[in-house]
Amino acid sequence: MTQQGFTLWLTGLSGSGKSTLTTALADIFRERGCSVELLDGDEVRTHLSKGLTFSKEDRDINVRRIGYVARLLARNGVIVLTAAISPYKDIRAEVRAEHEAANVPFFEVYAQASLKALSERDVKGLYKKALAGEIPHFTGISDPYEAPINPEVTVHTDRDTVAESISQILGELERRGLIGRGS
């Protein structure tokens, strides 16, 4: 094994920058010669969870599946980046526990941004629709989001730049010995 695998689990509201961060991190890790897989919420829904709704039960199933695949990959030396909203903390805790039972590091990153900021930015126009009641089960509006209590890192994506958030995440990964010092 040339590399320590781990799962970097990004959680946060829609539009909080999860995909932006995981894409940027994936590029950095690949440049360093690491094996990387990105399990994006939408991609995983297509491949593993087609037909599931956004009810709590179905969201939980989706998150468990992402956790299962992430764990398989990470225990084989892959750096796995996930970017699903994953709003419920009990299921995130379950995925963490399964990683720990398999001796696979689980590194939770909370992409924090205020609902106000996200609604104002609203890149995809989803918040507007959700606030108008047009999207049922919309996390943060008509569906709960349970913020992590003790994540490995919290990045403030409504305040800091992408570069600042990335730097913060890399710093903590290095401090924990999950990646080497950047070149």
Added chain:
Amino acid sequence: MTQQGFTLWLTGLSGSGKSTLTTALADIFRERGCSVELLDGDEVRTHLSKGLTFSKEDRDINVRRIGYVARLLARNGVIVLTAAISPYKDIRAEVRAEHEAANVPFFEVYAQASLKALSERDVKGLYKKALAGEIPHFTGISDPYEAPINPEVTVHTDRDTVAESISQILGELERRGLIGRGS
């Protein structure tokens, strides 16, 4: 990357020895220091496909999911062994095509055994029940099995010993350069 990843896809009727073969192969590869993951039909159903039935549509979804996870692992240097009945040849062909598009070797092994031999052996008593009409969608009895036309290897598990089948598979893997010569 210290190792070439690939997917070794075992297909065959219930009781044809798929799990026996993949378990034995996994041990051999691990002894040689390779990263190995075994995606067994039942385990995958629990983690990725709970709630799916044995209709053609649902079987296809299950097989596609196994194929997706296998491909992710194999392209990161893992030897992936799958042991799902995977009765339909169009879906196996689809999984093969996706592997090839990602430059991941796909190695199909057909565990061939006659229905007569399987019904007589009937370790789990399933054939008896299926023949009595108690199990709907039972592959080979009340559901079709489409044998591979051009698998990388066909092993005859109703005639040969496990050791003979293993030797045949390893020989072909070596011939294709997917594994080194055994020590």
